[in-house]
Amino acid sequence: MIRLEKVSRSFTVGDQQVAALRDIDLDIAAGDYVSIMGPSGSGKSTLLNLIGLLDRPSSGTYRLDGGDVTDLTDEQQAKVRSEKVGFVFQAFHLVPRLSAAMNIELPLILAGISPAERKTRVAQLLKNYGLTDRADHRPDQLSGGQRQRVAIARATSMHPAVLLADEPTGNLDQATGKEVMNLLEQLVAQQVTLIVVTHDPAIGGRAKRQVRMVDGQITGENKSSVLP
Amino acid sequence: MLFPDLVKLTTSSFVAYRMRSFLTGLGIAIGITAVILLTSIGEGLHQFVLSEFSQFGTNIITIQPGKTKTHGGNVGVFGSVRPLSLEDADALRHLPYVENVNPSVMGNAEVRANGKTRRTTVLGEGRDFAEAFTMKVQSGSFWTDEDNEQARALVVLGAKVNQELFAGQNPLGSYLRVGGQRYRVIGVMEPKGQILGFDMDDTVIIPAARAMELLNRSGLIEMQVSYRASADVNAVIRSITERLKDRHGSEDFTIISQEQALEVLGSVLDVITFAVGALGGISLLVGAVGILTIMTMAVTERTSEIGLLRALGARERQVLALFLGEAMLLSALGGLAGLALGVGIAQGLHLLFPALPVHTPWLFAVLAELSAVTIGLAAGVVPAMRAARLDPVEALHAE
DSSP states (O other): OEEEEEEEEEEEETTEEEEEEEEEEEEEOTTOEEEEEOOTTSSHHHHHHHHTTSSOOSEEEEEETTEEOTTOOHHHHHHHHHHHEEEEOTTOOOOTTSOHHHHHHHHHHHTTOOHHHHHHHHHHHHHHTTOGGGTTOOGGGSOHHHHHHHHHHHHHTTOOSEEEEESTTTTSOHHHHHHHHHHHHHHHHTTOEEEEEESOHHHHTTSSEEEEEETTEEEEEEEOSSOO | OOHHHHHHHHHHHHHHTHHHHHHHHHHHHHHHHHHHHHHHHHHHHHHHHHHHHHTTOSOEEEEEESOOOSSSOOOGGGSSSOOOOHHHHHHHTTSTTEEEEEEEEEEEEEEEETTEEEEEEEEEEOTTHHHHTTOOEEEEOOOOOOOSSSOOOEEEEOHHHHHHHHTTSOOTTOEEEETTEEEEEEEEEOOOOEETTEETTSEEEEEHHHHHHHTTOSSOSEEEEEEOTTSOHHHHHHHHHHHHHHHHSSOOEEEEEHHHHHHHHHHHHHHHHHHHHHHHHHHHHHHHHHHHHHHHHHHHHTHHHHHHHHHTTOOHHHHHHHHHHHHHHHHHHHHHHHHHHHHHHHHHHHHHOTTSOOOOOHHHHHHHHHHHHHHHHHHHHHHHHHHHHSOHHHHHTOO
């Protein structure tokens, strides 16, 4: 599903080149559940952005779903993001002036899907995530857990093959965090490839594959065969 | 992204920032109000002036002595040209399409009747004067025969002169002294009022031949030729030119058609309307700066939202469209409010001061609204481009 070969990413800070990622080789199969852990500054978010096609590698190749996506134009990247990738963020990133339903609908709107189709999909998602009675609430009227559920519903609205979660529980208490992780893990059962970036071992430890990163390099990987 | 969704999304931010949107829209509204109000007054004035000029009819050609070569006035009767004579006028009468030829002389003289004296304007005209200028005789009539050598001493009074000298009595048949000569009153004109400051009613009208003698002039001030409305004005001008050139030997006269004069006047008035509109346009510019400011702020404030939209699969073009849409919505709504306000104030002014002519052509309203939207678009371009070009990763993590 995802294949990174010798991928590096460096940034220019002032007049210095800073390597955020160095020669990353990573293979992730469809339906995999991978966590990427490491201290802050280890490059895990940069890696996530690369996989999510928000960024481009400085060198190396990236294949997604069989196709080379290393050198796509902005336009093409946007199309792939829209069709294959879902994002869940630590800070939820809901649009504050739009209702929960409208937030969930956003990717469908951007993709130009017909209003009738959107209506049924959004209604189904609201139901799946127990948000039906919250549909018309704005984000500031929702609890943290509800907000993240809206965000997950939104991330899955286009039925993406890959779901990328960047510290999805970072702004939540433990119980709510667990609830959110359960929801994400249910998606893995539906053959969605889930990649979770976290520095919390309790969260990262739930993944089947646990990749550790330090200083822009993958330093090791644990595999656990059973979901906790 | 479908168009209704674009409208829905841009409207959502308009509603979310009501106060700010209202104030920004107000900037444009004031600008459009100024443009509409000023052009309405300008256009009203335009129509007023044109109607003043065209009330004598538009099928009139004026011939003056002397040739206007470049700019400036002609040298008139004082130049080394042959003056226009009564015979010239007679010579034009039988040209095709010509309906009336009116020789014209003008001057000042003292008139006296009933022991009252008044200094007034003496018009020396032809017998078809009233017909040519679509003016009406209230009582009596004009003289019917015209003898250039032995013109009879007959006079038609302007309404005011009649009022002042004969107050109430029937003047017909009475005698009136014009510059010391005795004239018999045979008609009184209907009141006409002032035309561009000249009081048409404070006049006496006598045969042109008499007036030339009285005022000691060797030629006519001008001749007016009225022609059939269906005739081609250029053909009529051509035949007049030829006939007069035959008589004078050279083109030492100037022909002005009312139609052309109105055209020139109309274009001058158009420039005035445009100029006052442009003045109002300055306040529109201020409104545009307001939109630019607010959209720049919006992009800064909503940077992380832009990042999110990009992560959700929005293309650069879609982000651009969203922000341009917002700028255009602001200016379009402001423009509509300005239209309503401008037309409202213009009509209100007209009700308060009926003498003030106002007129708002539909075209102006449409143009004003279009320019408001264009201004919004122009002001929104820079901020929207900035939004579209933001790096998604950086934008996502902006606070």
